[in-house]
Amino acid sequence: MKNTLRILRTEKGWSQAELADRLDVSRQSVNAIETGKYDPSLPLAFAIARLFGRSIEEIFDDEAETAAEAAE
């Protein structure tokens, strides 16, 4: 799943480790989410959205939905 986490994080001037501290997850978790290797659970996605003051949909792009819209 594509996301804008890296962009939002760099806008805030945070390192991956700082973001990981704020979410109370490991730095590897942040890296895995940013690179699209791991999709977070709903509670973690909500925590990320709350931290950046955005909605989940603004941060995470449902590629399946995007592909379906493109096909129409």
Added chain:
Amino acid sequence: MAQTRGFRTANRRYRFLFWPMMGIYVAVILAAKFFIDEESAPTWLNAAGAIAATLPILGTLYAIRRQTDETDEYTRMRYLKALRDAGLITCGVTFLFGFLQIFDVVGSLDVFWFGPIFFFAFGLARLPECLGRTV
């Protein structure tokens, strides 16, 4: 399964249990070595020494279980994958040695060694994570 405590708290609680357990384990092994002569000691004393040495290991296993429950979801997934790989490697080694024994290729191997084999395999499986690689 959502995280219950978070990465840092889970790590702190793990270390808080792991290191004392390792200290007790070393103390028990040293005490048993100096105070129990397993050839002349009564069976109950040998059994007590064996159980006393096992209890801190059980404590360590509980610490691993608790950390797996409490840490963040991605770390939990990686731990569980490492535990899975360690279990499969240990199972494979067990079958290999079992068949080698049945076919009289090797002598008997103490059951004790499968614990260290499991933890060695667990360490190997966690090596990429320790080197900072994501999966």
